[in-house]
Amino acid sequence: MAGKKLLLGNHALAEGALEAGIGFASGYPGTPSTEIIEYLAGQNVEGLHVEWSVNEKVALETAVGASYSGVRSLCAMKHVGLNVALDPLMTLAYTGVKAGLVIIVCDDPGMFSSQNGQDTRHLVRAAKIMCLEPKDGQQAKEMVVEAFELSEKLGIPVVVKSLTRLSHTTSPVVLGERKKPAAGTFKKDSASFVMIPQNARPRREILFEKQADILKACEESGFNKLTAIDEAKNNSRRGIIACGTSINLAQEHAKDVPLLECGTWPIPQKNVEEFVKGLDEVVLLEEGDPIVEEEVRVFHKNVLGKLTGHLPLYGELNPECLEVLFEINVPEVREFNHELLAPRPPVFCPGCPHRGTFYVLKKLGAEANMGDIGCYALGVQKPFEVLDTCLCMGAGIGQAAGASHVGVKKSLALIGDSTFLHSGITGLLNSAYNGADITIVIFDNGNIAMTGHQPTPLTGIRANGVKGKPANLSEICRACGAETVLEYDPRKLGETDSTLKKVLQENGVKVVIAKAPCTRIPDFKAGPTHYVDQQACVKCGKCLELGCPAIVKDDAGRITIDEVLCVGCTLCAQACSTGAIKTMGRAGNAVNTKTSLEGGK
Amino acid sequence: MNFNIIVCGVGGQGVVSSSNVVALAAFKQGLDVMKYETRGMAQQGGTVVSHVRIGDDVKTPIIREGCADLLIAFEPLEAIRYLNLLNVEGKLLASTHPIKVLGYPKLGDLYGELESHGAELVDASILAKKAGGFIMQNTVMLGAASRHIPLDEKNILEAIRETFAKQVGVNLKAFEIGKNRK
Numbered sequence: 001m002a003g004k005k006l007l008l009g010n011h012a013l014a015e016g017a018l019e020a021g022i023g024f025a026s027g028y029p030g031t032p033s034t035e036i037i038e039y040l041a042g043q044n045v046e047g048l049h050v051e052w053s054v055n056e057k058v059a060l061e062t063a064v065g066a067s068y069s070g071v072r073s074l075c076a077m078k079h080v081g082l083n084v085a086l087d088p089l090m091t092l093a094y095t096g097v098k099a100g101l102v103i104i105v106c107d108d109p110g111m112f113s114s115q116n117g118q119d120t121r122h123l124v125r126a127a128k129i130m131c132l133e134p135k136d137g138q139q140a141k142e143m144v145v146e147a148f149e150l151s152e153k154l155g156i157p158v159v160v161k162s163l164t165r166l167s168h169t170t171s172p173v174v175l176g177e178r179k180k181p182a183a184g185t186f187k188k189d190s191a192s193f194v195m196i197p198q199n200a201r202p203r204r205e206i207l208f209e210k211q212a213d214i215l216k217a218c219e220e221s222g223f224n225k226l227t228a229i230d231e232a233k234n235n236s237r238r239g240i241i242a243c244g245t246s247i248n249l250a251q252e253h254a255k256d257v258p259l260l261e262c263g264t265w266p267i268p269q270k271n272v273e274e275f276v277k278g279l280d281e282v283v284l285l286e287e288g289d290p291i292v293e294e295e296v297r298v299f300h301k302n303v304l305g306k307l308t309g310h311l312p313l314y315g316e317l318n319p320e321c322l323e324v325l326f327e328i329n330v331p332e333v334r335e336f337n338h339e340l341l342a343p344r345p346p347v348f349c350p351g352c353p354h355r356g357t358f359y360v361l362k363k364l365g366a367e368a369n370m371g372d373i374g375c376y377a378l379g380v381q382k383p384f385e386v387l388d389t390c391l392c393m394g395a396g397i398g399q400a401a402g403a404s405h406v407g408v409k410k411s412l413a414l415i416g417d418s419t420f421l422h423s424g425i426t427g428l429l430n431s432a433y434n435g436a437d438i439t440i441v442i443f444d445n446g447n448i449a450m451t452g453h454q455p456t457p458l459t460g461i462r463a464n465g466v467k468g469k470p471a472n473l474s475e476i477c478r479a480c481g482a483e484t485v486l487e488y489d490p491r492k493l494g495e496t497d498s499t500l501k502k503v504l505q506e507n508g509v510k511v512v513i514a515k516a517p518c519t520r521i522p523d524f525k526a527g528p529t530h531y532v533d534q535q536a537c538v539k540c541g542k543c544l545e546l547g548c549p550a551i552v553k554d555d556a557g558r559i560t561i562d563e564v565l566c567v568g569c570t571l572c573a574q575a576c577s578t579g580a581i582k583t584m585g586r587a588g589n590a591v592n593t594k595t596s597l598e599g600g601k
Numbered sequence: 602m603n604f605n606i607i608v609c610g611v612g613g614q615g616v617v618s619s620s621n622v623v624a625l626a627a628f629k630q631g632l633d634v635m636k637y638e639t640r641g642m643a644q645q646g647g648t649v650v651s652h653v654r655i656g657d658d659v660k661t662p663i664i665r666e667g668c669a670d671l672l673i674a675f676e677p678l679e680a681i682r683y684l685n686l687l688n689v690e691g692k693l694l695a696s697t698h699p700i701k702v703l704g705y706p707k708l709g710d711l712y713g714e715l716e717s718h719g720a721e722l723v724d725a726s727i728l729a730k731k732a733g734g735f736i737m738q739n740t741v742m743l744g745a746a747s748r749h750i751p752l753d754e755k756n757i758l759e760a761i762r763e764t765f766a767k768q769v770g771v772n773l774k775a776f777e778i779g780k781n782r783k
Contacts, residue, residue, distance in 0.1 A: 006624060006625055006628040006634065031640060032640065112639065113640075165637060165662065165663065168637055168638065168639075168640050169635055169636065169637045169662040170621075170624055170634075170635070170636040170637075171634065171635045171636070171659075171662075172628060172633070172634065245661070248660040248661050249660075249661055251660050252660040252661050318663065318665065319665045320665065320666075331665070331666065331667030331668050331688060332667055332688070332689050333666050333667040333685055334667070334684055334685060334687060334689060334718065336681060336684050336685075336714060336718065337710075337714050339706075340678070340681050340706040340710060340711060340714055341678075341681060341682060342678060342702050342703065342704040342705050342706060343702070343704075344611065344646075344647060344648045344678070344679075344682075344702050345647065346612075346646065346647035347646045347647065348646075349646060350646075382703075452640075549646040549700070549702070552701035552705070553701075554701075555707055555708070562700070562701070564735045565646075565700070
């Protein structure tokens, strides 16, 4: 593998783990972290176990088991995933690790694909551990290797914090040799690992004692370094302290200002103190919250950054932000007619199996449709506007139950298969136990769609493609106490409508499983392309209510179907009031799929 | 000197693969390169944009407003969406084939606006069908834009071979058709 390669940031992070000789890797898919585990699973390294865990908490606990057994372990997740894994993490800091344990957490400060923009460093600080924050792909790889060394040297889990703009940037990376994974053996050490209070109290003391070593490791780290500049040019006596990707922003747009690269949390206090001495002003560049900025304020009275209003408190840093602080060329921007800019928000794909359920749910008009995290959250948009909430993984079931307990009639939870397995099972169990009156719709589309079609336990297929035993969704739901468990095909509007109406009349906890495959999985089979018979079309617009990107209205008001996008799901033909939507039959004859579908019942 | 390229289109059109080709070709040529694109939420149907920066010293991946030297759009409305990124002297190529959404502007207005910015409008969907299918539109556009990309053609062709390992022939044909269009 050695040599220089063009790599995605997430792949560079994964390569670092391979060079460190990991024998275990786990994670749960979540943008922007997904490609780390995907890449590792695709490498088929002998002696390396890679898994998609069911959620981040289990992922971390499994990694802990491997680390306690003396094997270097990696765990990868997005920022909100760390909330799920926080319970084991907070006490793992007490127990410490045996072999190195590194958690890669990918933040999303621009909130491109996340429900919040939280900063992982708060949790690192709360756990009293340390993190490294790379500036680019090359450093991403190097920091993961170093993180394993530090984890073993300090006896703590170490976090490597990435973010969207690094994880999803492709750049050249120099690779080294991969190290062979070790085999695990578990040595008993109950004083360290069994956190009953009499053991946990001394372990807490040890964690506090480690803080000085952690700080020392940060101060000695090569990732905190000073970029010397020609002093003659720096007549303003100004300096920059920058973290992670902000380092490159500073180097590109303020290269004549002295720069202290800060790649660690905690900050290297000695280095900072030395650097700010004699400066009139310190500019602080960091993505996320002004955490380093708060720390640096202890060492200098004139720190310019997010707390002083010089930089935005939230969102991503970009060259435009720096215009306030530095003289940056402002490029001329083209003027154009902004009225042309029709928005193109993400939509359900043509043939998406979620479409039928939302089409029917809109007509049913239930009082509360509590949503969840996944593609189906798009059901909040036009033309459906069905989804009423979206909080965190699995929250919809609890929300629906809560609403039902205080008198809300017809309270639904809408949740995807993988999200249900991640955090919905406990919600279902709780709802049944406490006598909620709710209907849970589980979208079983055979994959984790939004993050790029990873397999779920319901398929039995593991991260490396090996087929294990598939979990049985209906049995899980029944075992948790669901009184009714029905399955329907959301590609059939009649069946969808009758199934949902039936369960909504029943009392108690009901589960309906909308079972139909995502159109983006490899073995999806498209049906024949549809077209609109213009002579039969009365332009009623019923097909447009499906919000299918393949169905378009042209400048003259004609409704047509884009043959390239259509996958032949037949929903539009089913919704059509006049049978004007047809497909070409085998002999090239027009076939009305609405009548043929009804005939097939 | 760096050269900044925006590749944009609609999810499913191959924006990511095409920008991979450009980045890989630059890498093969021994240049510094950084490439960033939207991943995750952008499924089929959403807007997708890829930033490709190549040159002798590339530090950050994002092309700021008014700083792209070349904009390659696989869809005409998407060309308008990222027009603010193109510098005033930059080159603009756009496919004429619309993928419509609610409130899609009149095609005449769209083409007019693009032409007023000096766009080369490419009938990429028609050319793609000649190459082997509508799906080849992205490589047709890459071929059409290739004379504006400051990279050796042999590196671009090599990058196409590596990126589309399973469909090398049709992609090379699509590239040629795009490059040699009238």
